[in-house]
Amino acid sequence: MSILVTGARGAVARKLASLLSARGIAHRLGSREPDTPGTVRCDLSDPATFPEALAGARSVFLYAEASGIGAFVKEAAAAGVEHVVLLSSSAVLAPAAADNPLAAAHRAVEETLLASPLRTTLLRPGSFATNALGWAGPLRAGAPVRLPYPGAHTDPVHEADLAEAAYAVLTDPARAGRAYTLTGPQSLTFADQLSLLGRALGRPVPYETVTAEQWRAEVAAFIPATYADALIEHWAAADGVPAALTDHVSQLTGRPARSFGTWAEDHADDFRNAEDPGPLARTGASGKGE
Structure with a gap:
């Protein structure tokens, strides 16, 4: 298993990378501005950075960036990626999501992934602590x-809980392909x-x-x-x-949020x-x- 973790400078990605490293799971970090050895440039708004970042990856932890998602899906499928875990937002569930620019951008990424051949798991946090x-x-x-x-x-919601939830769905196929609202x-x-x-x-x-x-x-x-x-x-x-609160964090991590x-x-x-x-x-x- 090889996992591409995008947004490597973000709090959730850093926590996720630590979990993967601690368990010896092969992964690569991708960032718009790589600042650590071994991190590959992966600007989610720049398709030219996708091929190198995706080479050899079978799963991807993906931050939501609408501007390049079509090209990312195409390149990911060509590279043999099988599973994408998207860090989305519970804002997409609001009745007026289409009129909210924050929610609309996340929904556009979700819809593109769900229409693709890639198995997609949606993590929809509410408010980041x-x-x-x-x-x-x-x-x-x-x-x-x-x-x-x-x-x-x-x-x-604590970024450590989001990272542990992402780890759970990346490493357990039985949990993949669903949507989770994390609070x-x-x-x-x-x-x-x-x-x-x-x-x-x-x-x-x-x-x-x-x-x-x-x-x-x-x-x-x-x-x-x-x-x-x-x-x-x-x-x-x-x-x-x-x-509104959910118990999806505890379902995925096995302990209370x-x-x-x-x-x-x-x-x-x-x-x-x-x-x-x-x-x-x-x-x-x-x-x-x-």
Whole structure:
């Protein structure tokens, strides 16, 4: 078995590659900008990079990129690929998915793969817990996080759970060829998530409610307007409305999904500033393994 893992610089791909390496499963890493030895260039928007990346692969872990998916499917089939595991999005299940640019792009990739001769497994996560890293800048600076809908619910899922789910379907043919909706174990508002981050950091984590227009203006430099509008619309609909949860992570991994509190503890250093005391000082632990 040889597996191509695309998006090698992404959190899920890195975790997946670690699992494959630990179990001695042959795999190749592909990235738009290779930064480690042995990683092949695989820009999912550039078909010229596909032949080398796909050579010898029988399975692919694929990030969703609509612009080159037709060429990717054609090249993958020619290279002898048998199975593609797509990291898609549960946004494709929304009634108005076709009108949402984020959902529409993922759905286009899904539809192209499902119409191809490649066996396709769809992993549809809801909210990535790593989205919270967008708050790291203000939190490190001691500033409040500015939110248009602090009461909007999400279902944050840990990247380690996504990697373990991908590993399960890549290595067990009985699980392949299906669609899985992957969520965290809790429906949490943004305010809830910030509270859990504060607990992990050992200090209050403030937020400030802003208007949708203010938020759009603040992110205009790095989020295209159409995507910003889609996010605002989604958060408005989720304001005060708990997210639907599934047990698909536990079905695939054999254990409960990790909580956002666990994710916050795992990533606390990403949010700390120089004045944060760190876990040993906060708890009074000696650090001597007692």
